[in-house]
Amino acid sequence: MTDLGAYLGTSALVLILCLVPLWLISLKARDASIIDIFWGFGFVVVACVCLYLAPVKTDYLILLAALPIIWGLRLTLYLAKRNLGHGEDPRYAAMQKRAEKKGISEAAWRRRALYTIFLGQGFLILLVSAPVWIGFARGFFVDQSSVSITTTIGPIALIGTLIWLIGFLFEAIGDWQLARFLKKNKDYDGPYETKPVLNTGLWKYTRHPNYFGNAAMWWGIFLVACQAPLGWVSIFAPLIMTILLTRVSGRDLLERKLKKRPAYKDYVARTSGFFPWFPKKS
Incomplete structure (x- = not known):
């Protein structure tokens, strides 16, 4: 596996392992908006995965991981405090109503939410967190183990x-x-x-x-x-x-x-x- 592939692939896998159980919880709670609380935490997951996989934890790599971790944790705590206990966000309720007008039942819409909402946001998390997993990587298509890791800030x-x-x-x-x-x-x-x-x-x-x-x-x-x-x-x-x-x-x-x-x-x-x-x- 290439250096980039290790960071990106492992991050994607861990995100999926987080998002699928979260989707199952949303089915039981009938509340798709819990994905909003996870949004910031998803970046924490990616940064932690990259830092864990890094063969050497340099000051530079720690900084590159720390910035999204601090941001993501603050945002997660803020949204959890604001949103929990207040029911489903009106945006998702509106999405469900539009689906019902097309003949899609609530149960079917919530099942489809796995890939239209949960995995969809997971994909966006991977895209936006690219500076992290690309910054950690040393090569794209070939083994770059001989390339030096960025150390100084x-x-x-x-x-x-x-x-x-x-x-x-x-x-x-x-x-x-x-x-x-x-x-x-x-x-x-x-x-x-x-x-x-x-x-x-x-x-x-x-x-x-x-x-x-x-x-x-x-x-x-x-x-x-x-x-x-x-x-x-x-x-x-x-x-x-x-x-x-x-x-x-x-x-x-x-x-x-x-x-x-x-x-x-x-x-x-x-x-x-x-x-x-x-x-x-x-």
Whole structure:
């Protein structure tokens, strides 16, 4: 097996061994959204597998594994605290209803969720974590055991770590500010259109500080990986994560509903949609 194949293949196998039991639990609980809690932990799994397989645990490889592990553990704990006990996420309920309109029963939809949702997200985890398993690898198609392993943490890795740290603070502080805001307004029982809008703290400078922070962290991890011989090949990974956060399941999906509120429309007009910047004057 090639060096790359060992890291990628073993990571994929361990992810499958985690995702199949998780899918079985979702069948019993009738809740597919438990996969969201596993999302961050999936990257922890990949990083731990790569670190375990590495013949030598150098400072550089420990750093490359530590960044996604820290990010993934924080995200997992945050989502577990936020989501557990609150039922299935409306996104999955909507997916099920669309399937029922096509004549697919709930039981059949939940069975298909193994590959449409659970293994599908596992595949995305592998793609986005490419800077890790490619950064650990020394070759693609041939045995590269004679190629030296990256050991020292150089300037580009330090820059990547700094970008990761900035992103981590944006995501963690943004999530904390959002949780505090929601707790403060949990008893609001007025019309949806007049519901308060979070526009203070980091949310004053970007409508999605947590999404921006998430993307920044993966660009930082990519730069850390670029110190390794093959790291630059993984540039598709932060691109995929950024697209997911801005065009697929992140910003755009969330704002379709929020833009129905006049106060949020005004917030959109004044506030940057992704990159932090000073708000426009009213």
